[in-house]
Structures are given as C-alpha cells and as structure tokens.
Amino acid sequence: MSDGATVSTGTTVSMGTTVSTRLRVDGEPVELSVDARVTLLDALRDLLGVTGPKKGCDHGQCGACTVRVEGRTALSCLTLLAAAEGADVETVHALAADPRGARLREAFVAHDAFQCGFCTPGQLMSAFAALDRPDLEDPAAIREFMSGNLCRCGAYPNIVAAIRQARGGHGA
Amino acid sequence: MREFAFARAATVDDAVAAPDGAMFLAGGTTLVDLMKLGVLRPRVVMDINALPLREITLDEAGLTVGAGARMSDLATHPDAVRAFPLVVQALLAGASQQIRNMASIGGNLMQRTRCGYYRDPGSACNRRDPGGGCAALDGANRTHAVLGTSPSCVATHPGDLAVALTALDATVRIAGRGGERDLPLAAFYRVPGGTPHIENALGPGELITAVHVPFADGHSAYVKVRDRASYEFALASAAVLLRVREGVIAAARVAVGGVATVPWRLPAVEAALTGLPATPGGFDGAAARAAEGARALAHNGYKIPLLRNTVLRAVEEALAR
Numbered sequence A: 001m002s003d004g005a006t007v008s009t010g011t012t013v014s015m016g017t018t019v020s021t022r023l024r025v026d027g028e029p030v031e032l033s034v035d036a037r038v039t040l041l042d043a044l045r046d047l048l049g050v051t052g053p054k055k056g057c058d059h060g061q062c063g064a065c066t067v068r069v070e071g072r073t074a075l076s077c078l079t080l081l082a083a084a085e086g087a088d089v090e091t092v093h094a095l096a097a098d099p100r101g102a103r104l105r106e107a108f109v110a111h112d113a114f115q116c117g118f119c120t121p122g123q124l125m126s127a128f129a130a131l132d133r134p135d136l137e138d139p140a141a142i143r144e145f146m147s148g149n150l151c152r153c154g155a156y157p158n159i160v161a162a163i164r165q166a167r168g169g170h171g172a
Numbered sequence B: 001m002r003e004f005a006f007a008r009a010a011t012v013d014d015a016v017a018a019p020d021g022a023m024f025l026a027g028g029t030t031l032v033d034l035m036k037l038g039v040l041r042p043r044v045v046m047d048i049n050a051l052p053l054r055e056i057t058l059d060e061a062g063l064t065v066g067a068g069a070r071m072s073d074l075a076t077h078p079d080a081v082r083a084f085p086l087v088v089q090a091l092l093a094g095a096s097q098q099i100r101n102m103a104s105i106g107g108n109l110m111q112r113t114r115c116g117y118y119r120d121p122g123s124a125c126n127r128r129d130p131g132g133g134c135a136a137l138d139g140a141n142r143t144h145a146v147l148g149t150s151p152s153c154v155a156t157h158p159g160d161l162a163v164a165l166t167a168l169d170a171t172v173r174i175a176g177r178g179g180e181r182d183l184p185l186a187a188f189y190r191v192p193g194g195t196p197h198i199e200n201a202l203g204p205g206e207l208i209t210a211v212h213v214p215f216a217d218g219h220s221a222y223v224k225v226r227d228r229a230s231y232e233f234a235l236a237s238a239a240v241l242l243r244v245r246e247g248v249i250a251a252a253r254v255a256v257g258g259v260a261t262v263p264w265r266l267p268a269v270e271a272a273l274t275g276l277p278a279t280p281g282g283f284d285g286a287a288a289r290a291a292e293g294a295r296a297l298a299h300n301g302y303k304i305p306l307l308r309n310t311v312l313r314a315v316e317e318a319l320a321r
C-alpha cells in the first residue's frame, strides 16, 4: 500500500506506511517520520540514541524496556511509535533529574540491587512508580507490583530492599 | 512484521468504516506482539486511542466501562472496587502493572490464545491458518484446554477478566456500520468446532465500544492457579459469586478459565451448590461436577483435578469474605 492512501469516511482519515509522529522524550520535543512498524523502543534506542530502555524479549515478557508514557509505566517494545503521538515519554534518564529518582538510584546502589545491570533501567522505572503507592507497604505487595520486571541475575531481594528504603525508612 | 498502513480514527464512525482487513489498535499488547511474530498480518492498523471510549460510569443497572478504559483504570476505579470486587480481583491477577496500564478493556476481551503453535507461524494451526491442521493435538499440550475442544483446536482462551465477566452476565456493546447492538458476553465467544479461526461474533468493521456489568450482590472470589505466582497466564482459574440467605447458598454463579477454549460457565456446579449450607466444607460433590464432559490430551490430564480443586477453593474463599 502506498503512502497517503485514504479511507473515505465522514472525516477523512489519512494513513500511510510512513507516519509522522510528534512526542516529547525526557522533556525534549521530537518529530519523527518513519515506517509505521517502528516501535517506541527502537525509535528511542536506534533513532534518538536514548539507550537507557533495554531490549530484553521484545514481546512484553521481561520489562527491560519499561518507560513512562503520560506518567504511567508502559512497555516501549509493545508500543508503536505512531501510537505515541502527542505523548510525554520519560525514560530512566529523566529520573536522574528528579530528587526522588536520585534517592531511588542511591538505594539501588546501597543494596546492590543489580549484578549485570541489564534489567536495571526497567526496574528503576517500575520502582519509581512504586514510590507513590500507599498500598505497597509490605514486601509481598512490592514483589507483586514489580513482577513485570524480570532479573536474570536474581537481584530480587535487593531490589525489594532498595524500594523499601527509597519509600522511606524500611529495608536499610 | 508485514508492512501496514497506519491510520488514526477520530470518531467511532471512522473506525467502523475501516477497510476490510484492517485491525484496531488499542494498547497494542496483543496486536504488536502478534504482528512481530507474523501471526497477525493486517494491511491497515487503525489506532482507536483517540476515541472517546474511556469513561467508567455507575448507574442503577450496573457498571458501564468504555472499551478504551485501561485495565488499571478499571482496577482502581472506586465504584468498581466497592461494588465489583470480582472484576477487580480478576484484573489484578492478570499480566503486570505496566501491561495493565497499557491494555484496554476491549482489547483484553479480544486477546488471542497463548498456544505456542498458534504463536509460531512455522507450526500447523487451524486457528491461524484454517485447514492447516493442529500441532497441539499430538504435540506439547500441557497448557491446553480440556473443555470446549474439538478435533480442530484445543487452545485455551487465556484471559482472566472475561472469566469474571462471564460469571457476572456482562454484555458487550458493539458498534458497526449499521448502528449499535448489545450482546451477552456468553454469546460473544465461539467454541472452535470446525472453524477455530472464527473466535467471536464480531463482523467486519465492528468495534466494541463498552462493556456493561449488571449489579450482582454476594460473596465473590477469583482464584487463579499458574506456573509462577505472578505475571503468568492461568492453568486454571475460577470466578465464583454466591448469594447467601439464612445460612444457605441461594444462588451461585461459577465460570472458569485456563481450561476451556472460551470463558466457561458451569451451570451444573451452580445447580449443585444452590441449597447447600454456606458453611466451610461439604462442597466437594458440587465442585466435582466442574469437570463433567472434560477431555484430556496426552499432557494436560492434571487439569481435570486442578479444575475441580480450583472451583472448590474459589467457593471456600468466596464464603470466607
């Protein structure tokens, strides 16, 4: 199918195999005109050089690619770039600028919450979301909340301890 | 991934006028995954995320959930949490917090089986490729269905929400080129029979716009058994709602997942539970009826006792609430 084909309806919807998408990445406005098959993850890593989000499974099964879209955690490997039109996308790089993000990072270091570090950017994005939640007092609830982030190095107990510390007081 | 044209629908009318062979894109957690695998190969992908379908409203009749609402929106909605704990429990038992943020209620009802042969275009699969055969019949079928199967297909419906909604007699609202219609969820899904590629009642261009869940009071529980404690699909699950009057079960609704080709209601179990004292113990006979008509394959015979025990546990957990 060629670019710019149209579906005729009441309001004409333009469509094409190349799509233009405008979004914000870590606060910076970005516009990309690329093949509609490109995922947000590949756009971040390969087109924009934002390599914090990692490609583990590319199928929604590991969490390494976790970012925030409109303030909510999402998997960038299952998000088409074109579907992120107008979205505010934040990666692990944005956490450094946030005092709570910086505290979380320190807690990960203090608790040795990683070994190879490949899963860590995704873990940090989910852990950051866990800071706000009043229902994550006990370790079991934190483990359940973090279950969408796999760690092949098995740093799970240390990740939970780091999150408890960053949430305030516990787990030190 | 096969090349496709991408379109953004601004209105429901735009969406239902999509050309034949188009597929709607909501959260993408099923569609993008299966396009990458080459299982779904739409020529047109129509993004429906700008449609005004995200509202969740409560009225005298029950809860109406826009098809574009996300799993996490519904799981945290105060009306759902208060009046529909079975729905919330089933939602929170599914996927991961990231996926629940992305996944829409409409897309959830439309998710595809996790059968490994369906997901592998190199394997025989009647569901993906009508007439191609079924590699699961004589293959690795530990996770496959024991209810609702046919010689053409033994794949399970993998969802959790749909099981709770089936127990609750939910209906789906469907928009098409000729207007809107309502359909009970029980009539939405199709058992495979000889046509496993026809999974549901949607016609060309039809869009789910909302799900309606009628009020139903009682004690409820959703129990899900899986290979790991979280972020995993069900091997067996059960949604139970029991109304108790004067110490006796006056009405029962039971649906199961992970064991059947579609979300599966168990009227024989419901009838057997009705009239029993609502006190712990004594439900084994009723739960045993869950597996009536079940047929095991080479590797999934364990699902027959697992199904009975999952129903039993859900009944006991419901009464304990």
Ligand SMILES: Cc1cc2nc3c(=O)[nH]c(=O)nc-3n(C[C@H](O)[C@H](O)[C@H](O)COP(=O)(O)OP(=O)(O)OC[C@H]3O[C@@H](n4cnc5c(N)ncnc54)[C@H](O)[C@@H]3O)c2cc1C
Binding pocket: A059, A060, A061, B023, B024, B025, B026, B027, B028, B029, B030, B031, B032, B033, B067, B068, B093, B094, B095, B096, B099, B102, B103, B104, B105, B106, B107, B108, B109, B110, B111, B158, B159, B160, B161, B206, B207, B208, B209, B231, B232, B233, B234
């Ligand atoms: C790793 C992983 C684990 C998971 N675990 C679970 C689990 O434990 N339990 C569970 O229940 N689910 C689980 N899921 C499945 C997940 O819940 C579904 O993928 C999700 O709900 C689909 O919603 P979506 O909005 O992302 O759909 P999309 O991927 O956008 O669409 C899915 C399908 O529905 C169609 N569609 C979307 N919206 C509509 C509409 N309004 N009307 C008509 N058709 C529509 C699309 O065309 C497509 O065919 C898991 C998924 C993954 C990737």
Ligand code: FES
Binding pocket: A054, A055, A056, A057, A058, A059, A060, A061, A062, A063, A064, A065, A066, A075, A076, A077, A078
């Ligand atoms: S790379 Fe996205 S979930 Fe694994």
Ligand code: FES
Binding pocket: A113, A114, A115, A116, A117, A118, A119, A120, A150, A151, A152, A153, A154, A155
């Ligand atoms: S630190 Fe190696 S995968 Fe988690």
